Amino acid sequence: MTVEQARTKWGRTKWGRTKWGRTKFGTGRTPAMAIALPSGVVLGMAGGLLSVLVGVTASNPALGFWVFTSCLTMPAVALVYVLVVDRNTLEGAAERPDDSIESGWYDKAASGSFADLILVLGIASIILTFIPRDFFVDLKLVLPAVVAVCFASFGVRYLVLRRKG
Template sequence: MATTTRTTGKAPLSAYVLAVVTSLVLASIVGAVASVFYDENRLLGFVIFAACTAGTFFALGWVVFVSKYTVEPDAHAEDNIESKWYAKATSGAFHDVITTAGIALVVLSISRLEVSGDTVLLLILILAMVSFAVRFWVAKRRDS
């Protein structure tokens, strides 16, 4: 017999405190590591990187500490139509990224064009996100 957990809809205060403290500590660590690479103004580098990552780390803290009290997991999540759309979109986006990266590599090798690594990574990330979004939307439109 499977056991089910019921959520109360509200987490204890300690869960929220842990989520906030965890996010601040992790964001501070990222800020501290980033500030090592900024000789001109280490404090500014720390503040910028800590501020930019604090939201993401707060979301992580919420998932780890608060969500177990406030969110009831779906027992059949893998059977949802959204999961199928997600699987289609991610597999298609992966193939798009691999194909585009291969073509770009051939073009860059032939043309001997120099491109910085951060530019390439940014373009790959944008391609993956756009490809996923378009493929998810198409799968959703086809099945509705």
Template sequence: MCEKSTKKPRRFGRIKPSGPPALRMAIPAGLVVATAIGIVLQSAPIFPHNTMNAWLRALLIGACVAPASIALVWAVVVDRSTVPGTIPNPEHSVESTWYDQAAKDSFHLLLAGTGLGAALTSFWLPPMVSWTLIAVFVFAALVFVGSYLIRREP
């Protein structure tokens, strides 16, 4: 028979169906990640080293990065099936279909725009502009070919 979890459902989900709440792991791990980012960025040579104490700068950077790092850790550790209100197959939703269509349309417009733009700018603008558009076109085409070859494999 189907057994229900005896644990109370959590608003932000659990690590696994019968595991601890995901936020119980995401908050401390996210704060550690934010602290590490603050320390690394504080020691970067982009800051003048005489404006404020180094530990205060690292703390401020970490505080700014903390919400994003907690959210990232949560997204990695949460079990989607334990989050209330989630749909079982999001890849079959209407929004997913809209996203796929928008991605297809924007890719085709990117190819057409860079190809046409490279051709037109080669006549009226400096050569660097057309070479940049050609590079974007080639990059997009190579990414498409690589993705196609990966998806073609069974």
């Protein structure tokens, strides 16, 4: 029995692989973009309508509706596509992406950056304990700084691991 016959037998890819893939549900014969495009347009229009109802576009509601709709449609299509596509029906998709070397780099970088985050927050807590009470720290600045440290730590660790190979 070939691999393709085994996949068909166990229901993984019943109709073969295509460039844009097929849906996860139903018979699996419906192209994923046939669901993603209309759903994304509807979600984009709902976002445009929400912007008008909230009053973001008070000066020109019609123009604001179309601007918001056009800006939100493509991300909504992408989101719906990611949710409905069966990756086993995509051409060129890896069989087991969790076993790739990149996945290992990601896991090591994420665990290392979490350890960095705990270290930085611990040191910051100790420093803030000894600062006088009249010193004010604005959380609107501190929390984005913590996120930036996390991004930087993960990015540097991932790039180092990738360079090492």
